[in-house]
Amino acid sequence: MTALRILVPVKRVIDYAVKPRVNAAQTGVETAGVKMSMNPFDELSIEEAVRLRERHPTTVTDILAFSAGPAKAQDTLRTAMAMGADRALLAETDTELEPLAVAKLLQRVVKDEDRNLVILGKQSIDGDAGQTGQMLAGLLGWGQATQASAVLGLPAVVTADLRLNEPRYASLPNIMKAKKKPLVKRAVADFGVEVGARLQTVKVVEPAPRKGGGKVEDVGGLVARLKELGAL
């Protein structure tokens, strides 16, 4: 069996349980003082890579976790290593990168690090674009399996859906071990990839609030109210 050299990209995002608030300037979502975590879909990718190694211990030779983002994304990479990734690479930048730019960075990493399988989350829960994996597959000319619920031919790009697996919790010993695993930081500029923004954010607003219409006493009341509202 071909040796698997896996790349797992992870993103640091606002924790999925936090309700995001638009900032006062309407330029984006407030992130200062907000709990950040690994994008939930990326946990599934790490988990899948680690499970592949558990099933085929000699086939999976290396699991590299990658992130592009601020220095704090190191925490996310440490989490990935605590879950079982062998090492990590951070492309450091303080600007928000668009999916196309991330796909180009990943293309470079795939070449530099000689990867033959990339497992990504199917979307990040902040941008909700759902593009990076497919873009990467297009740039590499590799096969793509999106929204995978069961893991095919190599080399390939696979994007993980929520039902793929249940990610493990990192145990304390593994968190301690992860601190000793290698994490390399490089500036985004060092990758020699064009990462300029193609989209300009004109504004970000809260959606029009929806007001609850109150409660009814019984099933009869429910039907009567739905009729009033023209829904029946």
Place this chain on the structure above:
Amino acid sequence: MLLTRTAPSVLRAAAAAATAGARARARRFCPLSTLAVLEHKEGNLLPQSLPVITAATKLGGTVTALLAGTDAASVAAQVAKLNGVSEVLTVSNGAYDKSLAENFAPMLQENIKAGGFTHVVAAHSAFGKNIMPRLSALLDVQQISDVIEIHDDSTFVRPIYAGNAIATVKSSDDIKVLTIRGTAFPAAAEGSGSAAAVQESSADPKVESSTTWVSENLAKSERPDLGTATRVVSGGRGLKDKDNFDKLMPPLADALGAAIGASRAAVDSGFADNSLQVGQTGKVVAPQLYLAVGISGAIQHLAGMKDSKVIAAINKDADAPIFQVADVGLVADLFTAVPELTEKLKSEK
């Protein structure tokens, strides 16, 4: 070229500026033309393609519909009659029947090059989500996903953070690739005028796909399609198990003529197939009536249904967040309320 090579640097700069100017002008005068990539199955256009045509017309230029696959030519006749369609392009090749991104995206790229399209639009469906980003990378453009509003030919509105924020973005790319949210645009209707011309495309690169179609396992349903139904009844964890889901939800759905949906909790617990999941990671619906049964209303679920016209909820927890968005709420045990509601609706039919 020879001239600029020998010219002094000042002249060279001026020539370069003039070329850039000419290019910008050419772009400005380049007429807007949109390629609408449509989905079909078993000889019929799929309903999610109808709002794509409407969105395409909002961009302001001509709209060319593209259909690929064995049945492309027969479906083209249906599409040609729709309002707003200027031309229908068909790529009659069975290689595209399974919509594999590996050969579909290069085929689209060829057609965009041949037709000089300025915009490419598809549904933000499983099809669009799979193929359009690959196409975007081939074209070297930043796609805009899940568009809910079109301001002008380069400014678009889309939800981010599971619909908790709405972003307006302006694209500087030469070709704009968009996937659109079907529930945000009305379906294109059949027009009274003459049908658009249908033409077989000569742009088919016939790229070999590195992935092959093995099989598909579709959830079968006699009920309306969840994505386009006017009424949806959705069940959650409150139903406790699959037996209850199967016993209570189908009769209620049938009494209302509704599609059945489910929360992630219900899908994860095996009560319902994951094709029924409504939410950030499932389908986004916006029916006339959304009835949530035993669903607490997590933000990931609300992301999939909060644009419904009327939301009704039955939940025994009076503090469940679903009541904050529901137009009508009933605090009750669903095991008695749902059968009672089903009977009442049936008797009123």
